[in-house]
Amino acid sequence: MPFFSVIIPLYNKEDYISECLESALNQTFKDYEIIIVNDGSTDNSIKLVENFKSDKIRLFHQENQGASKARNNATNFSTGKYLAFLDADDIWKTNHLACLYESISTFKDCGIYTNNYFIKHSNSITAPAKFNFKFNGDKPFILDDFFKASLHETVVWTSACSIKKSKFIDYGMFNPVYLSSQDLDMWIRIALNEAVVFHPKRTMIYNKSIENSLGKIEDNDARFILLSSFKNKEKENPSLKAYLDLKRYGLALRTKINGEEKIHSETVKLIDIRNLSVKQKLLLRTPAFLLMIMNNIRPYLIKNRLYLAIFKS
Incomplete structure (x- = not known):
């Protein structure tokens, strides 16, 4: 063995x-x-x-x-x-x-x-x-x-x-x-x-x-279910809550870019914005068309190290 x-x-x-x-x-x-x-x-x-x-x-x-x-x-x-x-x-x-x-x-x-x-x-x-x-x-x-x-x-x-x-x-x-x-x-x-x-x-x-871009089409319904499946645990675990909120933030951006309005709306409701940075709060409020522009020029941004500065806290 x-x-x-x-x-x-x-x-x-x-x-x-x-x-x-x-x-x-x-x-x-x-x-x-x-x-x-x-x-x-x-x-x-x-x-x-x-x-x-x-x-x-x-x-x-x-x-x-x-x-x-x-x-x-x-x-x-x-x-x-x-x-x-x-x-x-x-x-x-x-x-x-x-x-x-x-x-x-x-x-x-x-x-x-x-x-x-x-x-x-x-x-x-x-x-x-x-x-x-x-x-x-x-x-x-x-x-x-x-x-x-x-x-x-x-x-x-x-x-x-x-x-x-x-x-x-x-x-x-x-x-x-x-x-x-x-x-x-x-x-x-x-x-x-x-x-x-x-x-x-x-x-x-x-x-x-x-990997495909931030707005890639994927099973965001299942991802939402996953990120909602620990609701009881996160009530008693602030670190888990903060961790899941960052994952929800990423899902919120993806669904906003993809035009998946229902999942986007339900995801945002689960996020305690106190767990997000100022930059993340700003991106969460950014209009979808601007996020799409940033997403489309993502390869250029990464090449020039700008993507990491924009999207990473």
Whole structure:
């Protein structure tokens, strides 16, 4: 039985999967397997995977059902004690699994183990993730308050974290109802009940540069349901309330740009504006046509580092 099962959902990532797999195979920690579930890819992704001649890789196929079911099915196929998730467009440094192993060995049976990471905003801009807490040194530690710590970037990014397989199954795995943000739902549910361990070493690069724009069409109805599903918990947890309000702020901007007036209106009602910065309050009141203009010139803004200054608190 390997210690880690690396879980990779794959759907039409021919431009990224080779580099992703190379990074997974170049780990200094060697006790792991790689489980790839092809989610009905129609490009050359599978041919590229098959070019890798490694006995660590096991490839499975399913009809296109989304990342949640691909990850859940990969979990069912896996044999490792711990799961380490890796999206097909993200990259691991060679010490990624070694740092996760160090955290797990130091703090037994915690809820989530996560490493620090970089964010690739564009081909020319890769920057460290920014969190709402300070830390020194390079040894793992338990976060005092996951939600407060994640008020800028989320501390737990899927490709940066690991969880015990049995625990992941006990929590019901990823909810396939959510076409996006299913990982957000999972990490909230775990962090409400168990400790989150953070390793300060940056061992992963999250490729945010290939995401669609802020106004991309996605299942915002389901996202609204997700962000409304912790109402009772947030009443007694101010940090969770602030964390969810920032996620709702992002949803409010998306739905305003998309013209989804009902979801936008209902989302805004849930937000305590005291949890938003002055800049965020201003953007929330900005007319949709101006948000659309900023969204359309987003690639230029990112290239010149203006997007991060405008939309990030």
